[in-house]
Amino acid sequence: DAKTTQPPSMDCAEGRAANLPCNHSTISGNEYVYWYRQIHSQGPQYIIHGLKNNETNEMASLIITEDRKSSTLILPHATLRDTAVYYCIVKGGLGGANSKLTFGKGITLSVRP
Amino acid sequence: DTAVSQTPKYLVTQMGNDKSIKCEQNLGHDTMYWYKQDSKKFLKIMFSYNNKELIINETVPNRFSPKSPDKAHLNLHINSLELGDSAVYFCASSQNTNQPQHFGDGTRLSIL
Numbered sequence: 476d477a478k479t480t481q482p483p484s485m486d487c488a489e490g491r492a493a494n495l496p497c498n499h500s501t502i503s504g505n506e507y508v509y510w511y512r513q514i515h516s517q518g519p520q521y522i523i524h525g526l527k528n529n530e531t532n533e534m535a536s537l538i539i540t541e542d543r544k545s546s547t548l549i550l551p552h553a554t555l556r557d558t559a560v561y562y563c564i565v566k567g568g569l570g571g572a573n574s575k576l577t578f579g580k581g582i583t584l585s586v587r588p
Numbered sequence: 589d590t591a592v593s594q595t596p597k598y599l600v601t602q603m604g605n606d607k608s609i610k611c612e613q614n615l616g617h618d619t620m621y622w623y624k625q626d627s628k629k630f631l632k633i634m635f636s637y638n639n640k641e642l643i644i645n646e647t648v649p650n651r652f653s654p655k656s657p658d659k660a661h662l663n664l665h666i667n668s669l670e671l672g673d674s675a676v677y678f679c680a681s682s683q684n685t686n687q688p689q690h691f692g693d694g695t696r697l698s699i700l
Contacts, residue, residue, distance in 0.1 A: 518691030574685035578631035
């Protein structure tokens with residue numbers, strides 16, 4: 476059972492920022508927010524994760540609200556290759572049996588030329 | 589230099605057969621996983637091994653048996669294949685149970 480809700484789809488223009496929202500209102504204190512994406516016919520690809528602070532890496536930025544009930548993944552300059560299904564996942568931080576990723580339906584991002 | 593590699597990439601076989609899918613990771617990770625993605629594109633965990641020990645076993649039929657001969661390998665053996673086993677099976681690995689997972693490109697299993 477996914478603990479997150481995401482819109483089913485969105486699109487953005489190439490070169491513009493893509494802001495992908497995610498709600499996780501039941502997140503608990505030791506759970507992280509992870510983002511993965513799946514490009515057609517490929518395996519899921521890790522993007523970024525965070526606990527409560529905002530995070531940035533070479534792929535994206537993750538903004539987590541202060542109450543941690545929602546977050547936004549930002550792709551600063553979307554390209555056509557970013558067209559994919561993006562999954563927002565809440566994952567326990569204790570490891571062991573909590574290490575599994577529970578995928579929901581994700582959000583389909585379409586980047587248009 | 590593939591990080592997580594699965595073989596075969598495609599597997600077409602008949603109902604009732606027994607087949608295996610192999611997974612190898614060259615990342616030096618301790619934890620490996622098997623996920624199943626069905627025709628509706630839902631991805632679900634099946635098994636996870638940490639240091640060759642089973643730590644996650646979801647409600648998967650016992651026709652599915654994972655085997656981890658060493659930390660770099662996690663193979664999936666399936667007995668008496670059924671039509672409903674048709675899916676894409678993904679292997680993944682992570683440094684430990686707390687780190688991000690790296691996925692292979694999947695094995696597309698089709699049961700005739």
